[in-house]
Amino acid sequence: MKKYGLTTPEGTRDLLFGECTARRDIETKLTRLFKNHGFSEVITPFLEFYDLFDSSRRYFPQENMYKLTDAKGRLMVIRPDSTIPIIRLAETRLKDEPRPLKLCYCQTIYRVNPKEAGRDDEIAQCGIEIIIGGEGGEGGEGGYGESEALELAVKALELVGGGEVRFEIGHCGFFEQLARDNKINETEVDEIRRLVETKNYPELLAAGVPPDLRELPKLFGGEETFGKAEKLFGDKEMKKRLNSLKSAYDNLRRIAGGDKITVDLGLTNKRGYYIGTLFNGYTEGFGKPVLSGGVYKVNNTAAIGFAVNVSAAAANKGRLLSENIASGDAYAE
């Protein structure tokens, strides 16, 4: 029998020296930032019952979760996410706490990735959740906590960026309403949402999708995007949503300045639990968003939150540092 005593499991690794220091440094700075803004830190268990994530299976397909059984034979998962456990906490032990409830966390999550894809299964995240409504509460557009979460996200991104960064906002209501107005039926809407999310212009055309839905994913970029969208959207609700996004955009530009802030009206509710504003943070040299979040509703709780991929930020920081050393730019900053 082959022995596996000398390697780490696929998708995991030991963190040494520079990267280890970078990760702890980022975790410390983010936690300090969150606490300075009045967030209280929580730690949730490494293991959760499978049932907790089973209710949101669109976002957490079972093949992407590590599973095991407890002593009673019940199915458990190693947490694939921290948001759902924090909502569980808010709805149970913290149900009588006054809202809004401002929680932050700093812990690892585990997801099963295709092997040899060069992706980590273990990801360190730091994030916040602002629990807006309790039972039957309504969050949503322009709701409480939104500008606070957005401003904090921009600060968090600048803190971890280490190079050029972009912060992007959108709102899943644009797609959902256009789909409703165009009477897209339920069997087709998931596929069209996927095509919009992946900016699949040729397939949207081939599928005969109505022109306004086809244009939606092309509406991304800087300030000019709002002008283009204004022309495309006739509906009052759409215009209202656009205006509120524009004021959030203007506000963030005042804070972060320059062309760091962008907008993408083609962002969709691909995860199944978002109900309003969505946002992503990108940094040079990492092929995926390093920060992402939005307004969501899980069970009966509306909230807004985001998570920073600390593993990616730490690796990126290590890489930028060694590149700068190699090119003699280490002291250029």
Added chain:
Amino acid sequence: MRNNKIRIALTKGRLEKEALGLFGEMGWDVSAFSDKGRRLIFTLPGAQIVLAKAPDVITYVEHGVCDLGITGKDMIMEYGGRYFEVADFGFGRCKFALASKKGERENFFEGCEIKTVASKYPNVTRRFFESKGMDVDIVKIEGSVELAPLLGLADGIVDLVETGATLKENGLEIREEIADISARLIVNTVSMKMKKPEIDGFLRLVESKTQEKVK
């Protein structure tokens, strides 16, 4: 300093020739490729071009080490992944099809015995038969899939068909066409946002040239 140049992963072989033709029409100097030897990276004034095998084009784009990729829809269907798929080049056209031996199993979906299907594209094959509500055994074959039914390993094959000549010469017939294939432009999700002006510029050039051809 921000690196504004875009890096394009290009599938070696037939798509490479077609794409270089298009780049030439776009006014790019592609003469470096005529005597390329074994080089894999080419720096042109407009972009850096990387030559890679088709599935690797997807990997490089997904990880963001290449901003753009030119690969077939067949690879996108088989390997999936997270990236934007923004343009159809219109070249590299062919079809995914199910085929079996001439005169045998004319209705492939009939009967309740489990059939064996050979393919280079197990994921595409699995999804196709799932959509038919059929249980099949899938055997992954790396090349000349036509052999499998001839040698008695499989009842049918799922493969790319261009003209149908290979099938015909080997006594096979198409039972059903599964999907139309052509070359696509894929874009890393972060590059799309970080290098928008450069990528938009490239996309507009590509669209103007490919639309001329459609006309």
